[in-house]
Amino acid sequence: MPRRAGRPRTSFEGNILAETSASEKHSEEIVAQTIDSNTRNIMVFEAACLLRQIEQGTHHLAIESTPIFRKINQYARENGPHGKWSSTRDFLKEFTKTHAPGWDPREDARQGELESRNREKEDKRITKEIAEDARLSKARTSKFYTPVAPDSYWLCALAWEYRKRRRYIRRTWPTLRELKFATAIPERVLKKIIRSLRPKKDEIVKFPLRHRFSRHLRT
Numbered sequence: 468m469p470r471r472a473g474r475p476r477t478s479f480e481g482n483i484l485a486e487t488s489a490s491e492k493h494s495e496e497i498v499a500q501t502i503d504s505n506t507r508n509i510m511v512f513e514a515a516c517l518l519r520q521i522e523q524g525t526h527h528l529a530i531e532s533t534p535i536f537r538k539i540n541q542y543a544r545e546n547g548p549h550g551k552w553s554s555t556r557d558f559l560k561e562f563t564k565t566h567a568p569g570w571d572p573r574e575d576a577r578q579g580e581l582e583s584r585n586r587e588k589e590d591k592r593i594t595k596e597i598a599e600d601a602r603l604s605k606a607r608t609s610k611f612y613t614p615v616a617p618d619s620y621w622l623c624a625l626a627w628e629y630r631k632r633r634r635y636i637r638r639t640w641p642t643l644r645e646l647k648f649a650t651a652i653p654e655r656v657l658k659k660i661i662r663s664l665r666p667k668k669d670e671i672v673k674f675p676l677r678h679r680f681s682r683h684l685r686t
Contacts, residue, residue, distance in 0.1 A: 507566050510542045515572035518559040527555040606648070614651040621649035 513535050521530055530536055536555075539562065543549070548565045552558040563572055605612040624645065628637045643654045650657075 507542075507546070510539055511563055511567040511570070514539050514559045514562045515575070518556065518563065518572070521556045521559070530555055607644075610643070610647075610654045613653045614648055617651045618648050621645055625649050 517530050517533070517536060517539070521527060539559075543558075543562055546566075548561050550561075552561065563570070602612060602614075606614055624637075625641050626637055627634050629635070641649070643657055646652070646657050647654050652660075
């Protein structure tokens, strides 16, 4: 689950969700353009959806500007209800009541919202997995991306190595990339830590070299 150092961790998820939202919006426009205006059940369902949006706070002008509303309005001029209404909300109510008497759109809306929430959770889970895979790929190839959590495999690999299915104590120093995966610390920070661990000049003590015969000379 790597991330780009110095950037928000949600950039991958945000890009994926934005692309998904744009794709869904485009799909809705295609449906509105290709929908059969003579299909009553579809017209009633779409009218109920628009009515639900108004009840949830969407402005009526935004609803009236949609292609599907124009389809519903055209269907009403040809098949009813005929008349004048004080608001778009009243028109949609009358349209639903006329073409689907006895149907309770609110109950269907509650069921639909429950399904939508479940689908949204699943979409977020899938989006997160895709983003994690993308970050992992970036972290393997670039020093600017860092995991958000330590990896147990890489932590173990810092101390042990396997040869012919047997475990041996590792004899080589790990690379910065291996340390990054094992600790989830950016490579630039690891460099600073390693540099700070070097002994300072005043910490280095050199003992004078003694001649190997000095002891014999004293005796």
